[in-house]
Amino acid sequence: MLYSEKVMDHFANPRNVGAIEDANAVGEVGNKKCGDIMKIYMKIENDIIKDIKFKTFGCGAAVATSSMATELVKGKTVRDALAVTNKAVVEALEGLPPVKLHCSVLAEEAIRSAIADYYRRQGIDPEPIVGCSCDCNSCHDDG
């Protein structure tokens, strides 16, 4: 199986790895069974994602998509961040092997999940804005 150079670059030198202690938006998606878990921390000020960090348990594609997704939404308004699709993540990575496309979906969901948390902390129902609550266990049951 071949990864693009861009994927390998983001895997070998992932951007924005870590946690944010005073994060005001945290989202975690995926589960142990399918082998990918992504956790996103955000510091959002005036609806702008000032800082973003991630932690990922998963394969090379999972790490690379997490890294790229954080790069794509960093500095963006929450609304613009919500417009970043898994397709955009894949394109920015110059493609993913077909069996790895689910990783990009997970990355998009991780961003949405963190933003949903941001709204929830303010007492705002995230569902009309984010689309779904996105704190589900991705598409699989936990094993």
Next chain:
Amino acid sequence: MIYVDNAATTPLKPEVLEKMTPYLTERFGNPSSIYKSGRDAKVAVNTARAAVAESLGAEEHEIYFTGSGSEADNWAVKGVAHAGKGKHIITSAVEHHAVLHAAGFLERNGYEVTYLPVDGDGLVDPDDLRTAIRGDTALVSVMTANNEIGTVQPIAALAAIARERRVPFHTDAVQAFGQIPVDVGALGVDLLSVSAHKLGGPKGVGALYIRKGTKISPLIHGGAQENGKRASTENVAGIVGFAHASELAMKGMNKNTAILLALRDDYIKKVRESVPYCRLNGHPTKRLPGNANFSFEFIEGESLLLMLDMKGIEASSGSACTSGSLDPSHVLLAIGLPHDIAHGSLRVSLSADNTQEDVDTIVAELRPIVQRLRDMSPLYEGIKK
């Protein structure tokens, strides 16, 4: 580059290539042809058959060359099932996919399959086989040694149980052959699969041992090659290479086993000392001499492999991500590992060409790589460091 994935494949030994080359060039004849170049090729195939037979303790006419170990497995499972009346197959939960999926194919075509469980070390309990055998059992197939965790099964005991009940017994010895003594008489098996490229031979050639009198239908129909049981023009060069690789493996086994055991045990000891939260998978002693399979908690296997690759170390994993399915290795799940731990495994399979320096380099690189992956793993948050 440090290559420690010899259970996946091995480099072709130069002396094996040397024996093969004439049959790829001037001695190109078809063994079925009547004229000299054909006869020469036929003699080469028969000589090779005798050599492979000798290394397995078999008779020459009981060895049938195939295109791979997977073909030998498929042939044994489907061919024996088809030739018999029974509609029940027994195999184990930790077989190679070549046996497992062949059994699955039969299951979808009117057969019933019993998958014997294994214990935490990967061993099949002979008593489980005893209870599983029925009047309509057509075949029992249990591997000699596991490709992922290296556990060596009690084949002689299992085969004796099948024999008592007059059920043919097949064993996939692809990983064992060349690593540990494999003698069809001592094991008491009726069918046994082997492959050339696991012991310094070429890819694309294997063999199935079929004990005289065992009923089996062909898998590949066509010409009368292989005593009419397996059609297709013989891969003469491959067969010649296979035979020489087997001879070399038999000759070097004692010496190589000593080298492998020393390297493997040192590797296991050093990994345990230097990497916390790790677990050795497979039986502590009943295992292939070159195999060490560790699970490292909180990390995923493919990421580990990619990072080792960046350091020039080529190894393997039971990770889902390398197979294209989301589920981790069926072997690691069968020995009772939880999903997340099964995802983070690393199989090192050594050859006698590996050195102490290789082992030390792997251990030295492994520790910081595992730490780096743990530091970016959400599962590692809050774990006592």
